[in-house]
Amino acid sequence: MSGPGKLAPKLCDDFLNFDPNKTLPTARLLVDHSPPLGEGQYLSYKIGSCRHEYTTKHTQSILPALDSRPDATSKYKLAVVCKKCRLHAVVATDYAISTDPCLNSGNPQHHFRNLPDEGGSSATQIAYAWQCSASQCQAQLQITYRTPRLTDGDRDLLTNTERLKRRFDAVVEHNPSRDGLRQATPMEALSRLRKYIHDSLNPTHNRRAFPADNKRFMETFGVHGKECLPLLQRLGFKYDEAEPGFEWSLPNPEVINNRLTVDVNDERELLEDVEFELAALMFKIAIDTGAMNPSASEGWSDAKHDLERTLAAQGYQRHAPLRRVAPPNDLLPYFASLGALPDFADTLIEFAFDRQSECDPERKSYYFECLQEIAKNRGSEQLQTRVAMLHSENMVSRRDVSAAFRHLDIPSRLPHEKPITNEYILDCFQARQANSSAAVAEGNRDALYKIGISRQSQPLISA
Numbered sequence: 001m002s003g004p005g006k007l008a009p010k011l012c013d014d015f016l017n018f019d020p021n022k023t024l025p026t027a028r029l030l031v032d033h034s035p036p037l038g039e040g041q042y043l044s045y046k047i048g049s050c051r052h053e054y055t056t057k058h059t060q061s062i063l064p065a066l067d068s069r070p071d072a073t074s075k076y077k078l079a080v081v082c083k084k085c086r087l088h089a090v091v092a093t094d095y096a097i098s099t100d101p102c103l104n105s106g107n108p109q110h111h112f113r114n115l116p117d118e119g120g121s122s123a124t125q126i127a128y129a130w131q132c133s134a135s136q137c138q139a140q141l142q143i144t145y146r147t148p149r150l151t152d153g154d155r156d157l158l159t160n161t162e163r164l165k166r167r168f169d170a171v172v173e174h175n176p177s178r179d180g181l182r183q184a185t186p187m188e189a190l191s192r193l194r195k196y197i198h199d200s201l202n203p204t205h206n207r208r209a210f211p212a213d214n215k216r217f218m219e220t221f222g223v224h225g226k227e228c229l230p231l232l233q234r235l236g237f238k239y240d241e242a243e244p245g246f247e248w249s250l251p252n253p254e255v256i257n258n259r260l261t262v263d264v265n266d267e268r269e270l271l272e273d274v275e276f277e278l279a280a281l282m283f284k285i286a287i288d289t290g291a292m293n294p295s296a297s298e299g300w301s302d303a304k305h306d307l308e309r310t311l312a313a314q315g316y317q318r319h320a321p322l323r324r325v326a327p328p329n330d331l332l333p334y335f336a337s338l339g340a341l342p343d344f345a346d347t348l349i350e351f352a353f354d355r356q357s358e359c360d361p362e363r364k365s366y367y368f369e370c371l372q373e374i375a376k377n378r379g380s381e382q383l384q385t386r387v388a389m390l391h392s393e394n395m396v397s398r399r400d401v402s403a404a405f406r407h408l409d410i411p412s413r414l415p416h417e418k419p420i421t422n423e424y425i426l427d428c429f430q431a432r433q434a435n436s437s438a439a440v441a442e443g444n445r446d447a448l449y450k451i452g453i454s455r456q457s458q459p460l461i462s463a
């Protein structure tokens, strides 16, 4: 297997910026790699994508213990949901075939390469898989997205004020002498359903049945809850008309012993997801309408730190420039091509260059160009020393090679997609040499030498 990868912090960053609903199958920021600079569209956050606000679903997650080091038995799982688009995602790592997992002295970060054959999708889920390229680590990573549990139809059913008004009218008509009836607000409707779900998830909650003519219940879900019967039943609520007083009962999901092997259709996880989604919808209504949000104090903590811990990317070494200036935009594709972030310390940039060059040797001269340009921009002694060393080892960058082609006046493309063969290059060179002065001939030879090195062609090197 060969091909480029991404260091874990870069993958975290792409995960936060990637919206599977707003992407082309050919330009998936999370999974794909930008083409070399100048050869196509650089992949970045796409306008119109959700600026996700993920929070951790703690009951569904198994995070590494603080300061722990993984071993072959380690399996971690982070489950998150977005406050804005209610997209669910699971980030799962497995070290089953690791002998010496990253991070270790030789590997300051995981370097994940995508495994295109191991992903998959269904109507509600899409999964991507990676593996760390360090031979002693080979950590497996899978990221699975799941569509929201509540549909637009569900949301309308619960919060459309016209529908809530009709429900209220029907309840009054059903029992005109009943005191204290009020029309439910959208916030109340969501909050009441959320309270039922919260109770149902508590295994020690033992008042699981309630009368179907409960006032607040009917204001929210219609006479005896019948207007929302399909939704409530989908969530595991049960309605028994044979019971005296027409009883409803709460879902009673089984307790899950192993969150790593839980079934995708598990009832408890469904309810946990819906509880989060209702909270997300309540935040949205509060923002849109200014309504008081009764669950606001629960907050919506940022999952970023948990994400970094799951991928062992927390606290990586950062570049500390003397002057705080962001790198210019035209440098960003170079960082991305190395599978790196612009704030990586020089040491991590070198490591990223080494991993990409080893895993994707065909593009080594391009990765060298990335390193050269970053070294130049940072004015970093460490990176410039490395570039000089690579030069002395006969490394040539893509930029050097294109300059050499221009020097010899060889077009970068031939008509009819004819390949530029070594013989063709040699012919062009010899034609030029024939009528060049000694100084020009020397420059031509130098250019040919660089092309020869990049093509690993002995006839060109020694011409």
Ligand SMILES: [Zn+2]
Pocket (backbone or CB within 6 Å): 050, 051, 052, 053, 082, 083, 084, 085, 086, 087
């Ligand atoms: Zn989102």
Ligand SMILES: [Zn+2]
Pocket (backbone or CB within 6 Å): 101, 102, 107, 109, 110, 111, 132, 133, 134, 137, 138, 139
């Ligand atoms: Zn690794």
